[in-house]
Amino acid sequence: MTKTFNIASIPGDGIGPEVTAEGFKILQTIEKLDPSLRFQSKEFPWGCEFYSRHGKMMDDDGIEQLKPFDAIYLGAVGYPGVPDHISLWDLLLRIRKSFDQYVNIRPITLLDGVTSPLRSEYADIDMLVIRENSEGEYAGAGDRLFQGTKEEVALQTGVFSRKGTERIIRYAFEEARAAGKSVTSISKGNALNYSMVFWDEVFEEVSRDYPGITTYSYLVDAASMFFVTDPARFEVVVTSNLFGDILTDLGAGLTGGLGLAAGANVNPTKEYPSMFEPIHGSAPDIAGGQKANPLAAIWSVSQMLDFFGEEAWGKKVLQAIEKTLTDGDVLTPDMGGTATTAEAGSKVASCLESMMEK
Ligand code: NAD
Ligand code: IPM
Ligand code: MN
Numbered sequence: 348m349t350k351t352f353n354i355a356s357i358p359g360d361g362i363g364p365e366v367t368a369e370g371f372k373i374l375q376t377i378e379k380l381d382p383s384l385r386f387q388s389k390e391f392p393w394g395c396e397f398y399s400r401h402g403k404m405m406d407d408d409g410i411e412q413l414k415p416f417d418a419i420y421l422g423a424v425g426y427p428g429v430p431d432h433i434s435l436w437d438l439l440l441r442i443r444k445s446f447d448q449y450v451n452i453r454p455i456t457l458l459d460g461v462t463s464p465l466r467s468e469y470a471d472i473d474m475l476v477i478r479e480n481s482e483g484e485y486a487g488a489g490d491r492l493f494q495g496t497k498e499e500v501a502l503q504t505g506v507f508s509r510k511g512t513e514r515i516i517r518y519a520f521e522e523a524r525a526a527g528k529s530v531t532s533i534s535k536g537n538a539l540n541y542s543m544v545f546w547d548e549v550f551e552e553v554s555r556d557y558p559g560i561t562t563y564s565y566l567v568d569a570a571s572m573f574f575v576t577d578p579a580r581f582e583v584v585v586t587s588n589l590f591g592d593i594l595t596d597l598g599a600g601l602t603g604g605l606g607l608a609a610g611a612n613v614n615p616t617k618e619y620p621s622m623f624e625p626i627h628g629s630a631p632d633i634a635g636g637q638k639a640n641p642l643a644a645i646w647s648v649s650q651m652l653d654f655f656g657e658e659a660w661g662k663k664v665l666q667a668i669e670k671t672l673t674d675g676d677v678l679t680p681d682m683g684g685t686a687t688t689a690e691a692g693s694k695v696a697s698c699l700e701s702m703m704e705k
Contacts, residue, residue, distance in 0.1 A: 351385040352655055355416040355620070359394040359438075361629025362639035362688075363422020369641035369692025370420060370648045373667075376696040377652075377660055380703050384657070388420070395426035395434055404429075404437035410445045418651050419622040422644065423629035436487070443480055446619035448612035449511065450518050451478035451591060452650065453626060455578075455598030455608070460672030461682075463601050471579040472602055475526075477519040478591025480612055482511045483542070485588040507542040507587075512549045518615065519585035520557045528582035529561040530554070533570045533590055546587065567594070574598060595626055603672075605630075606640025606681045609647040611654065621654055623647040637687035640679040642668050645695055667698040674698075 356371070358364035374386040391412070393405040404424075406412060413419060424439045425431050442448070453476040457463050463470040486506035493499045516532070523530045532550040536543040547564065554562045563580070565573065567590050573580060574597055586594060599608035605627035612622040625643030633639055645668060652661035671677065677694035678684030686694070 349383055349385055351387055352417045353415070354386055354388040354651075355413050355419045356388045356390045357393055357419060357421045357438075358390065359422040359424045359629065360396070360426040360434075361423055361631050361634035362627075363394070363424070363629055365422075365634075365637060365639050365688045366625060366641045366644035367420060367422040369688060369695070370644045372692045372696050373645050373648050373664060373699065376699050377664075380700065381660070384660075389416075393438055394424060395429045398429050398434065398437075404434055405441070410441070413442065413446075413620060416620045418654065419620050420647070420651065421622055421624040423625070423627065425629045427631055440485065440487075442622055443612050446612075446614050446622070447481060447616075448614045448619075448621055449479065449481035449515060450611075450613040450615060451480035451588075452476075452611040452613060453478060453591070453595045453598070453608070454646075454650075455595065455602055457602045458607075458669045458672055460669060460675060461603040461607070463603075465575065465578070465601055469576065469578065470601075472598075474578065474581040474584055474598070475522060475528075476584045476586065476591055476595050476598065477515065477522065478586060478595065479511065479515040479588045480591075481588075482506045482508060483588035505539070505542045505587075507545055509549065512546055513553060516550050516553045516585055517556075519583050520553060520560060523560050523583040524557060526583070529563065530557075530583045530585060531563040531565060531570075531581050533565050533567050533584060533586040533594065535567045535590070537566060543587075550585075570594070571597060574601065599626060604640070604681050605643065606679060607642045607646070609643050609650055611647065611650040613654065623651040623654070637689060638680055639688050640681050641688050641692045642671070642695070645692065663699060663702060664695075667695045667702060670698040670702070671695050 358367045425434050455474045457472040484505045489503040534543040534546045536547045599605050608626045610626040649661045649664035671694050677686045
């Protein structure tokens with residue numbers, strides 16, 4: 348019996364279209380290798396170019412249009428000419444929030460074949476960062492008062508609900524239980540005397556339901572140092588929206604760069620589609636020249652396959668990425684190579700094909 352998955356594709360801006368094309372190349376390769384799987388996609392031309400023509404980042408009923416899909420595959424959003432807070436809020440953050448994609452799963456793993464900038468003895472890196480993705484510092488609550496006057500004030504209020512805090516921490520514990528790993532909470536209760544004190548209390552409460560799981564709790568400043576000096580101490584990490592954003596770019600820097608870091612925005616209830624995307628942005632500095640590394644976007648395809656319940660394929664895609672890295676002959680400039688985006692994507696596809704021939 349054929350299984351068909353419907354994917355809404357939003358290539359977006361800058362390098363987004365270049366890297367998502369390679370993600371689809373991998374899905375097409377899987378279709379060839381496994382005729383029982385079908386990936387149907389529909390492309391949505393939303394992004395900054397769309398904004399320049401229509402004055403909005405997506406159709407008014409865009410969220411309705413996306414609802415029936417099994418997943419959304421997104422490249423990147425944001426380009427000079429459209430203020431970032433408009434482009435990102437009207438498209439990316441709108442999708443994350445409308446579909447209650449409250450879990451942001453970001454693996455920070457040093458794959459074989461990648462040299463970390465850390466001294467090798469410190470470079471034992473394999474953590475799963477679970478970032479709260481629906482509220483916190485990104486709640487969008489605030490105001491601009493007395494604009495343009497000397498009394499001007501900007502307010503940006505963090506919103507940490509019991510429901511939102513508890514469900515993300517619980518999600519992290521469930522992941523840790525399944526993997527037999529520890530959970531580390533990263534917060535900042537010493538300075539953020541309401542929100543993060545509350546976060547720490549909820550972490551403590553939830554941890555009581557998981558007596559077999561080892562827990563650690565760090566302040567985000569010290570945690571940032573330990574990411575660099577002793578990353579091996581982190582296994583499953585749970586943290587707030589903003590801290591998770593920053594820490595995962597730091598993690599990416601330790602494990603091969605933004606060209607290699609993937610993320611999944613998941614609604615675990617599956618009531619609405621989840622969204623898969625590299626964690627990097629639209630990289631205007633290299634866009635349009637086939638210079639972008641597609642491996643992050645391909646890794647998010649691996650996460651999408653896991654989410655579809657096709658874990659065996661998810662794993663094979665990750666292995667094909669790793670083989671591409673250990674072979675080292677077809678890599679993009681950010682990884683020290685000379686290959687184009689398309690050549691790097693084709694290399695992963697051919698690694699996948701040759702793995703299947705064995
Ligand atoms: P960025 O991630 O786009 O780029 C940071 C640096 O990393 C740049 O030097 C870039 O060339 C490099 N880089 C990123 N991805 C790469 C890849 N795949 N291969 C090789 N090099 C890569 O971050 P930025 O420059 O801070 O932001 C640019 C735009 O992207 C802004 O508009 C920002 O708001 C937006 N942004 C969007 C997303 C998203 O859509 N998920 C994420 C982050 C930033
Ligand atoms: C990310 C991005 C987004 C975020 C921006 C573009 C709003 O940096 O996915 O990491 O902060 O979540
Ligand atoms: Mn980010």
